[in-house]
Structures are given as structure tokens and as C-alpha cells.
Amino acid sequence: MSASHEPTSHTFEANAREALANARLQKALGAASGRFVSHRASAVAERPDFEELRRCGHAIKQEALDRLPQLLEQFEEHVVARGGRVHWARDAEEANQHVIRIAKNENVKRIVKSKSMATEEIHLNHALEAAGFEVVETDLGEFIIQLDKDIPSHIIAPAVHLTKEQVSEIFERELRETNAPGAGIPGLNAIARRTLRKSFLSAEMGISGANFAAADSGSIVIVENEGNAGLCSTLPRIHVAVVGIEKLVPRFDDLAVMLKLLGRSATGQRLTSYTNFITGIAGDGEEGPEQFHVILLDNGRSKIYDDDHLWGSLRCIRCGACLNACPVYKRAGGHAYGWVYQGPIGAVITPQYLGLERAPALPYASSLCGACFEVCPVKIEIPHMLLELRSQVVEASTEASGAAPKRPFFESLSFGAFAFLGRRPKLWDFATRLGRWLLRARSSDGQIPALSLPLLNRWTARRDLRAPARETFREEWARRRGRADAEADA
Amino acid sequence: MPRKVSLFVTCLADQVMTQAAWAAVELLEKLGCQVEVPMGQTCCGQPAFNSGYRNEAREVARHWLETFKHAQYIVSPSGSCTSMVKVFYKDLFEPGSPEAREIARLAARTYELTQFIVWELGRTDVGARYRGKVAYHASCHLLRELGERHAPRGLLERVQGAELVSIKDSETVCCGFGGTFSVKMADLSAAMLDEKLAALEASGADCVVACDAGCLLHIGGGLTRRGSRVRAFHIAELLTGRVPAPDAHV
Structure with a gap:
């Protein structure tokens, strides 16, 4: 498959419909989400203090946000003191230019990368390839995605939408591995390992993201299960880490909490197989990179920081638990969300990064069931933020500037009428009586099987609509219990 | 008083x-x-x-x-x-x-x-009887916005003659109603409903109860559309004997 970098968030509903019709995708999503959910549940059940850990995680990330400007400077001081360099990037363009400049200055030709959502966000690969560098993704999922010219569909499991049969096809086609079909998962792993080993050994630059950055030590932390991030950050001469400014935690010691939360929430592991702590460059007599660069990426984060209702979304540690818990993500899949961040957290942050006008459907891509909040290790109030975003969508649609798309006429008309009638009980009763009468005329055996009215037709397409009562409960109450209550109430 | x-x-x-x-x-x-x-x-x-x-x-x-x-x-x-x-x-x-x-x-x-x-009233036994298998659907807002896990179950457990069956993996999963979500994102909503209905039918329950009319209209409408023998009721209907026993229902 080939996917473009152009966001398609504005067509979420159509994207989701396409996903629902794709049986292979539904099977892959159902299996993966079931696995993630049950693994997380058992890992959480092991810790009777998990709620306490969540509260601590929330407090740590909130403190980091409260003190962010100061912590960023402290982090920079410590990175520099340990022989590293810090580059500040306002947006994607600046971040990409920093990396390209470093690579050019150091005569880099080959680059290996470990998984990083921040670099997905800025389309770093695209920029590096356009500048003439060879870039190889070394996380297995990302490697598959890169070969297939696809885009990730899950924050921590980028190729979760693919089955192993599809991966075999990709390896056969792109790597000319004629043994790939039928190789099974171990065989496919062996092919990837063999291919990637060459890249690790020949690359001059390794690029990673970071899961956390500790302000008081200048360390970055990368968690992983494959060992590729460790190789990317140690084998090549130069290590570049692209780090969103929200990755900061105040103290190295805070990682004791954050790492417990991350592994359990993400994959259901107590800890991931590897946890890389990287502090500065290799010292005398030590092996490791000669250069360590940290790109501190804003790219819209400080705009989110300024929104009183939504800035808590910067606490996100990208564990993906909300995706796995979400009944909408499980059906729609990650690509439906149309940009690099998917699922409930994607529905919250994508409209903030891209602008509401480019993702007005995402805040509505939720039944507001709250399963996302329930599993969030840092207690981000995702459903409440989606509601806030919905109100911003409606507000922006009425602005004269016309920057945001207008809401459907029928919708704004309906809610206008709703507000008008909702505070005029007599008119409300009259209008609803009329509505009930119309609906009852279409019913048989107490159910309405099909309606051609706007929106209600979408209800009856898949379920019956129970016919409304001839007489409302209140009317019946007044009739049976006399007018006493009505008068007492008046 | x-x-x-x-x-x-x-x-x-x-x-x-x-x-x-x-x-x-x-x-x-x-x-x-x-x-x-x-x-x-x-x-x-x-x-x-x-x-x-x-x-x-x-x-x-x-x-x-x-x-x-x-x-x-x-x-x-x-x-x-x-x-x-x-x-x-x-x-x-x-x-x-x-x-x-x-x-x-x-x-x-x-x-x-x-x-x-x-x-508030401190009651769980309200003197209700029902001969049949009941599934409880935990509606999301009661469960998560109001944080209520116990009250409805406490009442159901004391319904004489009723067997409370669980809806595997699905008791606390959204049915897909979501208010206007059910018509705005109708296909996703219906896909979520399908899974809920399948779980309900597999549970062996003859009726499902919940504490929200919205979810019940959605689940109930799905059940009648597929001609299911499972019926949907508000929990108060069960607690006041308004739900006919399964064998009385044709």
C-alpha cells in the first residue's frame, strides 16, 4: 500500500467506513486489541498500588508542565555539561534542517533510525531522503511500514494493521526474499535481522526519539523490546535524539514511577526488554558515539500549552493504552484518524496540531465511553477534552472569518430549535406530541423499522426505533394522579 | 418524615x-x-x-x-x-x-x-422476583462519570429467582450508543452494537437490563431487528415485576 503524508483526518467517517468493510483489517485489529487489553489487565492486576502509581504519574507530568520552561533550560545545561548539544526547533522544518545540517557537516551518508513518533510527526525520513541520505527504519514494525511505503497505524505497534501473510508479501516484493512466504514469524524476524544488521554496522548516524528526558541529569530514556534503539544510539558515530518538549520529567528518580506505568500500560510488561539511559557522549576509554545531539521539538506544543482546557494532553507518554481500550479505534483502525497520532489521544491532539479546520470530525470520533481515561497512566481527561474540542468546532464554525467549516445546516437548526423549545415547556410538549404522532404513524408492533428522515434514517438502517408513547409519562401522571403535583410545582 | x-x-x-x-x-x-x-x-x-x-x-x-x-x-x-x-x-x-x-x-x-x-435509602432487597437469566449492561456514564459499579448489581443480586449471568469481556464495553454518535457515526456505532448483541446472545441471558434509556433503545432496537429472543429492559422494570418471565413471552 502507499500512503501520502497529507492528513486525511477531515474524512474520518469515510475512512472508518472503508476500514469496517475491510475484513482482513478487522481481523488484525480485533486480535491485536484483545491481546493488548488482556496483557495490560494482568500486568495492572499485579500491582495493587496501580491507582497510586497513576496518581504519581499524573503529578510528575503535571509538575513537569508547570515548570516546563525552567526544566528545559536545566535539561540543556546538563546535556551540554556531559558533552552533548541541544538544538531548539520551533517547527518540523527547523527540526529537519537541524538534522540535515548535522549530517552534512559530518559527511554522513547512511542513517539508521529507531522508532519515534516525533520524527513521524515531522516527516523526517522524507526530508532526509530528499536531501540525499539513505535512511533505514530499524524497529521491525517501522521497517515493514517503510518497505511498504505505508504509515504507522498505532503509536507503539506501527504495523498492527497488517497480518503476517501481508508482511511475507512485502518482504518478498521489496527485499526479493523468495522464501518469505511460509517463513512464519521467526523466519520473517530472521530476514529482518539479517537485512538490518548490515545497516547498523555501516551507518554513520543513528536517530532516535525519547520516551522521557530527565531535567536534572540531562539523560534521555528509550524503552524498546528489539534492541534496535540501543544499537542506533551506540553503534554509529553520531546519535541524534528528536525529543518533544513535553517529554521532560523533573528528576531522574521520577523514572522509577514513569517506567513502571509505561511498560504495563503499553504492552503489559513490567519493564520492556531494554531500557536505554543515555547521558552525554562516551567518556575517555568508553565506547559509544562521539557526538550526542538533542533536537528539542516544539511544533505546536507551546500552542497546546496555552489552552487552559487542553494542555493536560501534553502529559501523554504515548503508551497507546487508550487506543487498545477504545471500541472506536478497534473498528476504525489507526489510518482512519488520518495523521500520525491515532485513537482517543489522536482525536484530542491531532486537531490541535493540524488546526481544528483540518480535523473537525475527530472530536466526534468517540462514543464518550471513557474507557480511554480509565486506562490512561497519567489520567488525561480525554472524553472531557473531546467535548471541549466539539464546542470549539461549533464555535469556530460560526465565526465570520470562515476559516472553519460550517456545521451541517440541519444540525444547527435542530439544536437551535432544541434550545428554544427546551425552556418553553408548553411549546416543548406541543412539538414533541407532533413528533411522536408522526413517528407512531410509521410504526408497527411498537417498532419503527425504517425512516427516511435525516439522521433517523441512519438509526433505522441497522436497528429498529422503538415507537414513542401515545401519551408521555408526565401526561399520564397528571391524568392518573390529578393535577395536584402540577399545581404544587407551578 | x-x-x-x-x-x-x-x-x-x-x-x-x-x-x-x-x-x-x-x-x-x-x-x-x-x-x-x-x-x-x-x-x-x-x-x-x-x-x-x-x-x-x-x-x-x-x-x-x-x-x-x-x-x-x-x-x-x-x-x-x-x-x-x-x-x-x-x-x-x-x-x-x-x-x-x-x-x-x-x-x-x-x-x-x-x-x-x-x-441513600440503604436498600438492596426491594422484594423483587424474576424467574430467568438476567444480564446487566453497565452503561458508560453511570460506570465511569459517576463511578458506580456496585449499586445496580447489588439490587440485581437480591432479585429472588433471578440468575445473574455475565456478558463475557463485554460487561463494561460501550454498546456504541454514545448519544448523537449513534447517528453521526452510524456505521461505527452499529459495528459496536453488533459485538454487544453477539456477546449478549452468547451469555444465555433472556433479558438485559441497564440504567439508561438511550443504551436500552439502541440495544433493544438491535435485538428486535435481528429477531433475538433476548429482551432489553430498564432495571426498574425488572425490580417492579414488569418483565414477563421468559416462558410467558412469545
Whole structure:
């Protein structure tokens, strides 16, 4: 498959419909989400203090946000003191230019990368390839995605939408591995390992993201299960880490909490197989990179920081638990969300990064069931933020500037009428009586099987609509219990 | 002194699921409450609020506050509408405004029906009987916005003759209703419903009960559409003997 970098968030509903019709995708999503959910549940059940850990995680990330400007400077001081360099990037363009400049200055030709959502966000690969560098993704999922010219569909499991049969096809086609079909998962792993080993050994630059950055030590932390991030950050001469400014935690010691939360929430592991702590460059007599660069990426984060209702979304540690818990993500899949961040957290942050006008459907891509909040290790109030975003969508649609798309006429008309009638009980009763009468005329055996009215037709397409009562409960109450209550109430 | 309860009927129970409202009245009166029904009530405003229409929701919320201002207890047969009042109303008004103070005052005396019976009246055995298998669907707003896991189950466990069966992996998974989500994102909503219905049918239950008319209309409409033998009822209907035994039902 080939996917473009152009966001398609504005067509979420159509994207989701396409996903629902794709049986292979539904099977892959159902299996993966079931696995993630049950693994997380058992890992959480092991810790009777998990709620306490969540509260601590929330407090740590909130403190980091409260003190962010100061912590960023402290982090920079410590990175520099340990022989590293810090580059500040306002947006994607600046971040990409920093990396390209470093690579050019150091005569880099080959680059290996470990998984990083921040670099997905800025389309770093695209920029590096356009500048003439060879870039190889070394996380297995990302490697598959890169070969297939696809885009990730899950924050921590980028190729979760693919089955192993599809991966075999990709390896056969792109790597000319004629043994790939039928190789099974171990065989496919062996092919990837063999291919990637060459890249690790020949690359001059390794690029990673970071899961956390500790302000008081200048360390970055990368968690992983494959060992590729460790190789990317140690084998090549130069290590570049692209780090969103929200990755900061105040103290190295805070990682004791954050790492417990991350592994359990993400994959259901107590800890991931590897946890890389990287502090500065290799010292005398030590092996490791000669250069360590940290790109501190804003790219819209400080705009989110300024929104009183939504800035808590910067606490996100990208564990993906909300995706796995979400009944909408499980059906729609990650690509439906149309940009690099998917699922409930994607529905919250994508409209903030891209602008509401480019993702007005995402805040509505939720039944507001709250399963996302329930599993969030840092207690981000995702459903409440989606509601806030919905109100911003409606507000922006009425602005004269016309920057945001207008809401459907029928919708704004309906809610206008709703507000008008909702505070005029007599008119409300009259209008609803009329509505009930119309609906009852279409019913048989107490159910309405099909309606051609706007929106209600979408209800009856898949379920019956129970016919409304001839007489409302209140009317019946007044009739049976006399007018006493009505008068007492008046 | 009997507790005076103002029934917050909710628009769906008032217009469509009137039996649920009557069942709530019967239960409350049986437990010694004096029930009154403020006749001027319309809707809590949630459909507008959930769709992003806060100005519209605010006007309806003001009307609700006026309608229930004299209430001693406000009880509703809906977890979702209760959460609108108790959790979300405050987001519609400036902190410290007269409305915000009024919300704080009234929200504190507003209860979802099963919460009121179990936590305020201290009752779990309401003398109900049912011969059959019952599944409980935990509606999301009652479960997560109001944090209620125990009250409805506590009541169901004491229904004589009823066997409470669990809906595997699905008891606390959203049915896909989601208010306007059910028509805005109708395909996703229906896909979520399909999974819920399959789980319900596999559970062996002959009826499913919940504490929200919205979810019940959605689940019930799905069940009748597929000609299922499982039927959907409000929990109050079961607790007042309004649910016919499975063998009596043809």
C-alpha cells in the first residue's frame, strides 16, 4: 500500500467506513486489541498500588508542565555539561534542517533510525531522503511500514494493521526474499535481522526519539523490546535524539514511577526488554558515539500549552493504552484518524496540531465511553477534552472569518430549535406530541423499522426505533394522579 | 418524615420508555418516598452539549435548574442524564456565578435511581422476583462519570429467582450508543452494537437490563431487528415485576 503524508483526518467517517468493510483489517485489529487489553489487565492486576502509581504519574507530568520552561533550560545545561548539544526547533522544518545540517557537516551518508513518533510527526525520513541520505527504519514494525511505503497505524505497534501473510508479501516484493512466504514469524524476524544488521554496522548516524528526558541529569530514556534503539544510539558515530518538549520529567528518580506505568500500560510488561539511559557522549576509554545531539521539538506544543482546557494532553507518554481500550479505534483502525497520532489521544491532539479546520470530525470520533481515561497512566481527561474540542468546532464554525467549516445546516437548526423549545415547556410538549404522532404513524408492533428522515434514517438502517408513547409519562401522571403535583410545582 | 423525591424523568423515558418512569415511581413509593413530578421539565440539554452546542445546552440547563430548584432529592432513571447534571453542568457556567452555585447545591441532591436506593435509602432487597437469566449492561456514564459499579448489581443480586449471568469481556464495553454518535457515526456505532448483541446472545441471558434509556433503545432496537429472543429492559422494570418471565413471552 502507499500512503501520502497529507492528513486525511477531515474524512474520518469515510475512512472508518472503508476500514469496517475491510475484513482482513478487522481481523488484525480485533486480535491485536484483545491481546493488548488482556496483557495490560494482568500486568495492572499485579500491582495493587496501580491507582497510586497513576496518581504519581499524573503529578510528575503535571509538575513537569508547570515548570516546563525552567526544566528545559536545566535539561540543556546538563546535556551540554556531559558533552552533548541541544538544538531548539520551533517547527518540523527547523527540526529537519537541524538534522540535515548535522549530517552534512559530518559527511554522513547512511542513517539508521529507531522508532519515534516525533520524527513521524515531522516527516523526517522524507526530508532526509530528499536531501540525499539513505535512511533505514530499524524497529521491525517501522521497517515493514517503510518497505511498504505505508504509515504507522498505532503509536507503539506501527504495523498492527497488517497480518503476517501481508508482511511475507512485502518482504518478498521489496527485499526479493523468495522464501518469505511460509517463513512464519521467526523466519520473517530472521530476514529482518539479517537485512538490518548490515545497516547498523555501516551507518554513520543513528536517530532516535525519547520516551522521557530527565531535567536534572540531562539523560534521555528509550524503552524498546528489539534492541534496535540501543544499537542506533551506540553503534554509529553520531546519535541524534528528536525529543518533544513535553517529554521532560523533573528528576531522574521520577523514572522509577514513569517506567513502571509505561511498560504495563503499553504492552503489559513490567519493564520492556531494554531500557536505554543515555547521558552525554562516551567518556575517555568508553565506547559509544562521539557526538550526542538533542533536537528539542516544539511544533505546536507551546500552542497546546496555552489552552487552559487542553494542555493536560501534553502529559501523554504515548503508551497507546487508550487506543487498545477504545471500541472506536478497534473498528476504525489507526489510518482512519488520518495523521500520525491515532485513537482517543489522536482525536484530542491531532486537531490541535493540524488546526481544528483540518480535523473537525475527530472530536466526534468517540462514543464518550471513557474507557480511554480509565486506562490512561497519567489520567488525561480525554472524553472531557473531546467535548471541549466539539464546542470549539461549533464555535469556530460560526465565526465570520470562515476559516472553519460550517456545521451541517440541519444540525444547527435542530439544536437551535432544541434550545428554544427546551425552556418553553408548553411549546416543548406541543412539538414533541407532533413528533411522536408522526413517528407512531410509521410504526408497527411498537417498532419503527425504517425512516427516511435525516439522521433517523441512519438509526433505522441497522436497528429498529422503538415507537414513542401515545401519551408521555408526565401526561399520564397528571391524568392518573390529578393535577395536584402540577399545581404544587407551578 | 418520608423523603420527598422530585422525579427527573428524562426526555427519553418521558416520551418513549414511559414504563421505566412508572417503574421508578413504584419503586420509590414502595421504599417509602413521596414522589412528585415537576411538570415543566423538558430535557437536561445533553444532546446539545455532547454535540458541541454549549450556548444551546446552557439555555436548557438554566431551565432545568429553575424546574428543580425546590427539590429535596432529585432522582433520575438515567446514569447519563444524572452525570450531565452532576459532572458536566459546571462546565457550562463561570465558576462563582449564581448558576454555578445553584448547580453545586442541586447536583449534591441529584441521584441516579439505583444509587439513590442503595446509597441513600440503604436498600438492596426491594422484594423483587424474576424467574430467568438476567444480564446487566453497565452503561458508560453511570460506570465511569459517576463511578458506580456496585449499586445496580447489588439490587440485581437480591432479585429472588433471578440468575445473574455475565456478558463475557463485554460487561463494561460501550454498546456504541454514545448519544448523537449513534447517528453521526452510524456505521461505527452499529459495528459496536453488533459485538454487544453477539456477546449478549452468547451469555444465555433472556433479558438485559441497564440504567439508561438511550443504551436500552439502541440495544433493544438491535435485538428486535435481528429477531433475538433476548429482551432489553430498564432495571426498574425488572425490580417492579414488569418483565414477563421468559416462558410467558412469545
